[in-house]
Amino acid sequence: MNLARNVSTADFQRLDAAHHLHPFTDTRQLNAEKSRVMSKAHGVWLWDTDGNRYLDGMAGLWCTQIGHGRREVADAVHAQMMELEYSNTFFKTTHPPAARLSEVVAEVTPDGLNHVFFTNSGSEANDTVFRMVRYYWQLQDKPAKQIIIGRKYGYHGSTVAASALGGMDGMHKQAGMVPGVHHITPPHWFDFGGDMSREDFGVWAAKELERAIDELGEENVAAFIAEPIMGAGGVLIPPDSYWPEISRICSEREILLVVDEVICGFGRTGKWFGSDTYGLKPDLMPIAKGLSSGYLPIGGVMVADRVADVLIDKGGEFYHGYTYSGHPAACAAALENLRIMREERVVEHCAEEAAPYLQEKWRSFADHPLVGEARMVGLFGALELVPAKPGRTERFDPVGAVGTIARDFSFANGLIMRAVRDALVISPPLVITREEIDQLAKLVEKTLDDTLAELRKQGRI
Ligand code: PMP
Numbered sequence: 001m002n003l004a005r006n007v008s009t010a011d012f013q014r015l016d017a018a019h020h021l022h023p024f025t026d027t028r029q030l031n032a033e034k035s036r037v038m039s040k041a042h043g044v045w046l047w048d049t050d051g052n053r054y055l056d057g058m059a060g061l062w063c064t065q066i067g068h069g070r071r072e073v074a075d076a077v078h079a080q081m082m083e084l085e086y087s088n089t090f091f092k093t094t095h096p097p098a099a100r101l102s103e104v105v106a107e108v109t110p111d112g113l114n115h116v117f118f119t120n121s122g123s124e125a126n127d128t129v130f131r132m133v134r135y136y137w138q139l140q141d142k143p144a145k146q147i148i149i150g151r152k153y154g155y156h157g158s159t160v161a162a163s164a165l166g167g168m169d170g171m172h173k174q175a176g177m178v179p180g181v182h183h184i185t186p187p188h189w190f191d192f193g194g195d196m197s198r199e200d201f202g203v204w205a206a207k208e209l210e211r212a213i214d215e216l217g218e219e220n221v222a223a224f225i226a227e228p229i230m231g232a233g234g235v236l237i238p239p240d241s242y243w244p245e246i247s248r249i250c251s252e253r254e255i256l257l258v259v260d261e262v263i264c265g266f267g268r269t270g271k272w273f274g275s276d277t278y279g280l281k282p283d284l285m286p287i288a289k290g291l292s293s294g295y296l297p298i299g300g301v302m303v304a305d306r307v308a309d310v311l312i313d314k315g316g317e318f319y320h321g322y323t324y325s326g327h328p329a330a331c332a333a334a335l336e337n338l339r340i341m342r343e344e345r346v347v348e349h350c351a352e353e354a355a356p357y358l359q360e361k362w363r364s365f366a367d368h369p370l371v372g373e374a375r376m377v378g379l380f381g382a383l384e385l386v387p388a389k390p391g392r393t394e395r396f397d398p399v400g401a402v403g404t405i406a407r408d409f410s411f412a413n414g415l416i417m418r419a420v421r422d423a424l425v426i427s428p429p430l431v432i433t434r435e436e437i438d439q440l441a442k443l444v445e446k447t448l449d450d451t452l453a454e455l456r457k458q459g460r461i
Helices: 009-019 027-033 071-083 096-108 122-139 160-165 169-175 198-216 242-252 274-278 305-314 328-343 346-367 401-413 434-457
Strands: 038-042 045-048 053-055 113-119 147-151 181-184 221-226 256-259 284-287 299-304 371-377 380-385 418-420 423-426
Touching: 053 434, 071 328, 096 113, 096 299, 096 328, 113 122, 113 305, 122 160, 122 221, 122 256, 122 284, 122 299, 122 305, 147 198, 160 169, 181 198, 198 221, 198 242, 221 242, 242 256, 299 305, 328 346, 346 371, 346 380, 346 434, 380 401, 380 434, 401 418, 401 423, 401 434, 423 434
Parallel strands: 147 181, 147 221, 221 256, 256 284
Antiparallel strands: 038 045, 045 053, 113 299, 284 299, 371 380, 380 423, 418 423
16 A cells, blocks of 8 residues: 555645654654655655655664565565464464574574563663562562663653653653652763763763762662663763773672673674674663564563563562563564574674774764764764864754754755754664665765854854
8 A cells, every 4th residue: 555646745734734643752843844755765864755765864763773664574574474373472472473583592692691571662662671670679578679771862762661761851851750769960971071081081981880879878789771882862972981890880880780792782883783793791682663663563672581581580570561572573573683694794894894984984974073072882872063273171062953054954955864952963774784874874964064054154153
């Protein structure tokens, strides 16, 4: 069924403005500007209903690892729906796709993570984490251990618990905070490093965790949650000194390490998981997005053996679950996505071909007059836009306006990038070719030049 046939872009925009409330959107502003209507995708490309083509520099929303439009995934979902479109996983019941996917995720995730609790999204995975860590400590006869430590600019989802774990002030202000969550400074040297060297700052930022545990009392702290590289916060890549120090603190202190791999997982950083890139040993590991490359919604929490043993041996019934936990069609999509990733060596392509090629071009953008820092790990990067070099002390005022201008130029030029404050963020499908990277880099360059010209015209620079 082609819903776009014989219907104009204006019709969809009218319907959308009349009835559709978009996520993370100022609806009034959107309705004045009108939505872009996407109707088709293939590989790294998207088309809107007016026939404009865009290079998908965000892999959907950090998820389309294998690229768009793979018929094999659609066929696998179709076959599963004809066989068993739905059956629950409550009441002593499983089904082939859920059982098989639980084995495959245990194979591809780091050693020692052999159990999965299925959810529909990353947010639900983090709500599951919230309940699981508190339940774990009750089972360990330490019910006072309730507090979870997260980080400013962290993003763990939009449900009530997940948004509290995240460190986005705007979200907290609109809906209030859940008690029992504490946030520390993120390892983002560019904004928070002051006079310290990058590596000294990495150690300082990690010791923030130790200071927080001391202040709150180890007997009250249940877990620390963090993304290996902070994604929605602006692709904040920690100094190399950060994670070893965090790992030391977590192993010396009695708290669980929750590594949120919703973005970093499934190859984004050039290894299967951010935990592989940084040598982490998660107790719990939320996953989503790249698990199915976004073809259908599915997420989960990987549980380390040492935690699973306690939950299974002592836990009895865990009063938690979703109607669609382990939905057959979503599991079929994930299984086919992971088959493609393994057989076509998508992670190896990212690490050996695509990432080194894009990274070299990316680093050269640091020479552009607007760019204060060009950072990237795997195919996961950002350009920090600044009014003057070197840029760490002087920033645009108000924060975010210039990022939005640049993001709009990027779209107009046919490249989808996201703006986070005044950083332009990129995270293309992992299957991107060298030729497509050449095209991407040209569009980034044009976007930076267009933004610079506009800022000069406005007298902002
Ligand atoms: N964790 C991280 C690290 C994320 O980036 C996101 C989404 N961007 C989530 C959790 C929430 O996932 P979802 O939007 O699927 O609920």
